[in-house]
Every structure is written in structure tokens, then in C-alpha cells.
Amino acid sequence: AQSVSQHNHHVILSEAASLELGCNYSYGGTVNLFWYVQYPGQHLQLLLKYFSGDPLVKGIKGFEAEFIKSKFSFNLRKPSVQWSDTAEYFCAVGSSASKIIFGSGTRLSIRP
């Protein structure tokens, strides 16, 4: 069955700490991979996406993610977080717009 797992439900970090949020998926065929961010009280926004080519993808606000096919993973990273990164982060996997599956989300809290 197709699925997306985000094992960290809530991550708490201090400012300037490094961040890595895990995402593993189970999906047959060609996959498109996404990370979305939802700031408090707002809608989901695209952070970055991977379709093909370089497995290290750079997104907005200093975020990056690495697609490791052998591990079925697409972990999100940021070298130094800021208080404004406090949000919920969703990994998503799909082959087309109608077949996108979202993970359960990881809530990130940053201590000032």
C-alpha cells in the first residue's frame, strides 16, 4: 500500500540548531516528492519539490532535502533554524496531482 511516514511528531529545537525531519515513503512507480510548510493559522505552502535529476533539492528559506532512492527517504534539512521556522511540516509523495499522499506532519517548535 502507498504510504508516507513522518516519524517525528513534534520536534523542539533552539535557535541556530540544525534540523533534520525524516520522511519515508512506500510508493510504486515514479514518484514526485514534496515538502509543504504550514505556519500557524495559515494554509500549506510549497517548500520544495523533487521530480528528477540532482537528488539534493534546495527550497525556499534555506531548506533542502535529499532523495535517497535506496532508503525510500526524502529528509528535510536546514543548517540553522530560526524562530520564524516554527510551523508544521508535511512530506508528500505522488505520481500526479490527484494521487498525492501526505504524511501526518511534524510540528516544529523553535525556542528563541
Place this chain on the structure above:
Amino acid sequence: EAQVTQNPRYLITVTGKKLTVTCSQNMNHEYMSWYRQDPGLGLRQIYYSMNVEVTDKGDVPEGYKVSRKEKRNFPLILESPSPNQTSLYFCASSSRQNNSPLHFGNGTRLTVT
């Protein structure tokens, strides 16, 4: 400005009273979809539409209806709301190109008492 507009943002209603949540996009997107977001469950797809007059069930369609009479609009209808439909609802759209990301509306927080 390209956007997906949902109304209302907040809605409190009682069990059994029919309601409609509207969704409109101005990007000429073919694909539109409704999701509900619940704590610990992420986003689950309710219904989606690949184009005008073409709709299909997502993962949790029970208790919901949709229609797609025009390309820009994709209303979500709850004929007889129940408390288990209390949730945060998002409408999303994208073009039909395979690599297109979803554009989300601002959400509708629905409470059914």
C-alpha cells in the same frame, strides 16, 4: 494575484443542518481537490476533480458531496453534518502537468455540535 479562495474561514453549525463551503481559484487550473486536516492524521483527500463535470472520491468521501460546474469553482457540500466532520478543511488546485504542486486555500475551520 494567483490564489485559491475559500469561504467561510470559520463555521459553527449544528448536526443535520446542510452547509456549503465554497472554493474558487483564478489560475485556470484543471485539477481541484478537498482535504480535511485532523491532528495526527495529516491531510486526507475527500474528493477531487480533474476537470469540469469530472469528480471522483478520495480517501474519505463519506458524508460529503462536491460539484464542478465551472472550472474555477469546486464547492464542498455537507448535506447532513455530524460532529465527526468537525475538522479543518482545505481546498487545493493545480494544473494537470505531472510535476505541478498544489496551491492551497486558507482553510475553513468547521465545528459541528
